[in-house]
Amino acid sequence: xxxxxxxxEILHEFTKSESLRRHALQVETCVAAYxxxxxxxxxxxxxxxxxxxxxxxxxxEAPDHPMKGEPMLAERGVPEDVRRAILSHAxxxxxxxxxxxxxxxxxxxxxxxxxxxxxxVKPSRKVAExxxxxxxxxxxxxxxxxxxxxxxxxxxxxxxxxxxxxHIAFCISAMQANAQAIGL
Ligand SMILES: [Fe+2]
Ligand SMILES: [Fe+2]
Numbered sequence: 033x034x035x036x037x038x039x040x041e042i043l044h045e046f047t048k049s050e051s052l053r054r055h056a057l058q059v060e061t062c063v064a065a066y067x068x069x070x071x072x073x074x075x076x077x078x079x080x081x082x083x084x085x086x087x088x089x090x091x092x093e094a095p096d097h098p099m100k101g102e103p104m105l106a107e108r109g110v111p112e113d114v115r116r117a118i119l120s121h122a123x124x125x126x127x128x129x130x131x132x133x134x135x136x137x138x139x140x141x142x143x144x145x146x147x148x149x150x151x152x153v154k155p156s157r158k159v160a161e162x163x164x165x166x167x168x169x170x171x172x173x174x175x176x177x178x179x180x181x182x183x184x185x186x187x188x189x190x191x192x193x194x195x196x197x198x199h200i201a202f203c204i205s206a207m208q209a210n211a212q213a214i215g216l
Pocket of ligand 2: 055059084085141142
């Protein structure tokens with residue numbers, strides 16, 4: 033098993049974009065909160081989230097991301113279950129989401145990005161101002177944060193067996209509790 037610091041080093045080696053690094057930290061924040069809720073191995077869950085898009089800059093096209101990134105992680109000592117979870121976050125990978133970690137990663141990926149987008153249009157640009165109602169309202173606004181797939185958000189919550197509003201509230205509070213570190 034590698035450490036979180038080693039995972040961050042891999043992330044920074046291949047991801048130079050500040051916003052993509054921030055995305056990794058935001059997904060990590062939500063996934064770690066679910067690890068605590070479900071009694072998962074928090075360090076492992078964090079590492080998975082930090083690395084899920086590590087190869088996006090070098091493999092901007094699907095399915096190269098994350099398929100070609102996965103063996104690179106294997107070479108760097110990232111364990112099999114973490115790599116499998118990373119593969120499973122891409123619908124086209126053919127790897128079904130089975131473990132709680134896999135379901136949590138998928139459920140938090142698009143949603144944390146969407147919550148971040150909701151925060152950045154608030155006057156303070158802070159996640160402290162974001163609530164479930166405003167997120168649900170923005171989800172209906174097709175012109176807003178168009179790159180975020182709403183269906184993935186809905187399916188992610190369902191995969192976790194969570195009510196959508198509860199899942200959104202859970203991720204908002206996890207991000208609020210770590211707002212400074214995730215740039216919100
Ligand atoms: Fe991805
Ligand atoms: Fe992602």
